[in-house]
Amino acid sequence: MKKVTKAVIPAAGFGTRFLPQTKAMPKEMLPIVDKPIIQYIVEELVEAGIRDIIIVTGYHKRLIEDHFDFPNKDLIDNLESAGEKKRPLLEEIKHISELANFIYVRQKGPYGNGTPLLNVRHIVGDEPFIYAWSDDFIVSDPPRFRQLMEVYEKYGYSCLGSIRATKDEDYDRYGFAGGKEIEPGIIEAETIIEKPGKENAPSDLANVSGFLFTPDIFEFIDKAQQNLKEGEELYYNRALDLMLKAGKRILAVEIKGGKYYDTGNKMEYMKTVVEFALKHPGLNGDFRKYLASLKL
Numbered sequence: 182m183k184k185v186t187k188a189v190i191p192a193a194g195f196g197t198r199f200l201p202q203t204k205a206m207p208k209e210m211l212p213i214v215d216k217p218i219i220q221y222i223v224e225e226l227v228e229a230g231i232r233d234i235i236i237v238t239g240y241h242k243r244l245i246e247d248h249f250d251f252p253n254k255d256l257i258d259n260l261e262s263a264g265e266k267k268r269p270l271l272e273e274i275k276h277i278s279e280l281a282n283f284i285y286v287r288q289k290g291p292y293g294n295g296t297p298l299l300n301v302r303h304i305v306g307d308e309p310f311i312y313a314w315s316d317d318f319i320v321s322d323p324p325r326f327r328q329l330m331e332v333y334e335k336y337g338y339s340c341l342g343s344i345r346a347t348k349d350e351d352y353d354r355y356g357f358a359g360g361k362e363i364e365p366g367i368i369e370a371e372t373i374i375e376k377p378g379k380e381n382a383p384s385d386l387a388n389v390s391g392f393l394f395t396p397d398i399f400e401f402i403d404k405a406q407q408n409l410k411e412g413e414e415l416y417y418n419r420a421l422d423l424m425l426k427a428g429k430r431i432l433a434v435e436i437k438g439g440k441y442y443d444t445g446n447k448m449e450y451m452k453t454v455v456e457f458a459l460k461h462p463g464l465n466g467d468f469r470k471y472l473a474s475l476k477l
Contacts, residue, residue: 182334182337183307183308183309185230185231185308185309185310185311185330185333185393186230186231186232186233186308187231187233187234187235187304187305187308187310187311188226188231188233188234188235188310188311188312188313188326189234189235189236189237189297189298189301189305189310189311189312189313190219190222190223190234190235190236190237190313190314190315191237191288191294191297191312191314191315192207192209192219192236192237192238192239192242192245192315193237193238193239193242193287193288193297194208194239195239195241196208196209198445198446198447199211199447199450205241206244207241207242207244207245208315208316208445209242209245209315209316210244210245210248211444211450212454213444213453213454213457214454214457214458214461214464215461217248218315218316218318218444219236219245219248219315220248220277221318222313222314222315222318223249223280223281224280225313225318225319225324225325225326226281226311226313226326227280227281228324228326228327229311229323229324229326229327229330230327230330231281231311231326232281232282233281233282233284234281234282234283234284235284235285235286235301235304235305236283236284236285236286236315237286237287237288237297237300237301238285238286238287238288239287239288240287245285246283246285248277249277249278249280249283250278251275251278252271252274252275252278256274257271260274284304286300286301286304287300288300290406290415291406291409291413291414291415292414292415293414293415293416294415294416294417295402295405295406295415295416295417295419295420296415298312298398298399298402298417298420299399299402299403299406299415302399305396305399306396307396308396309333309393309394309395309396310393310394310396311326311329311391311392311393311394312391312392312393312394312417313326313390313391313392314390314391314445316443316444316445317389317390317441317442317443317444317445318390318391318441318442319342319344319390319391319436319439319440319441319442320439320440320442321436321437321438321439321440322438322439323438325342325390325391325436325439326391326393328434328436328437329342329391329392329393329434329436330393332367332393332432332434333393336430336432337395338395338429338430338431338432339392339393339394339395339398339421339424339429339430339431339432340392340393340431340432340433340434341358341370341373341388341392341431341432341433341434342388342389342390342391342392342393342434342436343358343386343387343388343389343433343434343435343436344386344387344389344390344435344436344441345385345386345387345435346382346385346386346387349379351387352376352377352378352379352382352387353376353378354376354387355376355387355388355389356373356374356375356376356387356388356418357373357374357377357382357383357384357385357386357387357388358370358372358373358383358384358386358388358431358433359371359372359373359374359382359383359384360372360383360384360433363432366434366435366437367432367433367434367435368384368386368432368433369430369431369432370425370430370431370432370433371425372425373388373418373421373422373425373431373433375416375418384433386433386435388433389441389443390436390441390443391436392417397424397429398417398420398424401420401421401423401424401427401429402415402417402419402420404420404423405419405420405423442456455472459472
């Protein structure tokens with residue numbers, strides 16, 4: 182069984198929910214206090230042992246590349262001129278560029294979250310890999326990707342990162358897997374239904390964030406593309422449906438001991454910023470006092 186060493190992050194979307202802010206700034210670069218959203222996903226991957234990270238971008242995403250690049254000389258000179266006071270900042274921005282080996286691919290093909298898979302096939306090859314969204318993450322111990330990798334190493338199948346649905350609206354936001362629970366928190370999927378509504382959901386295990394795919398996903402994303410009608414979008418779950426029909430085994434894996442953060446809409450983004458500000462070592466005391474002082 183080959184080890185998981187690569188990850189793919191699709192980041193070519195327009196971020197229309199955050200316009201006009203995302204007209205010039207990628208939504209993946211929106212800050213959570215002092216760190217962009219995508220950096221949290223990258224750090225999660227690195228913590229799980231991933232070293233090669235492929236980011237699928239579009240024409241307006243150059244800021245992502247700049248962020249993970251080595252800092253320019255002017256910035257380094259500026260921080261060095263401040264002496265020891267700003268040395269921690271200098272070390273931090275240098276460290277960002279050394280987190281992983283970054284590979285950038287421009288997205289080409291039909292609109293949809295399955296298209297990035299078509300674009301990275303020649304890089305991933307015949308290896309299993311992580312597929313992670315660029316605007317949500319799970320803070321957990323151990324990291325969610327390590328949990329997925331441990332299940333993959335045990336069973337050898339594709340794994341879908343999942344959480345238990347707690348609100349009725351969850352059933353209208355996520356995909357849900359149904360099938361036999363082969364051990365606590367792990368379902369061998371017989372069906373995967375996208376946004377089924379609570380009454381039609383096959384379980385309460387929502388497939389929300391981060392997947393570990395075996396390389397045969399590429400064969401089925403090809404078939405999904407071939408079956409597209411004119412104007413249809415290409416979604417990864419079409420490939421998953423075809424895999425299940427072909428007898429491929431897919432596991433829905435509950436990520437345990439963590440909390441899910443979805444920064445893909447304004448309300449959840451603001452909740453995440455506030456929660457992280459309350460935990461930030463340089464802000465938590467003063468920010469907490471400020472919130473308490475508000476007359477709501």
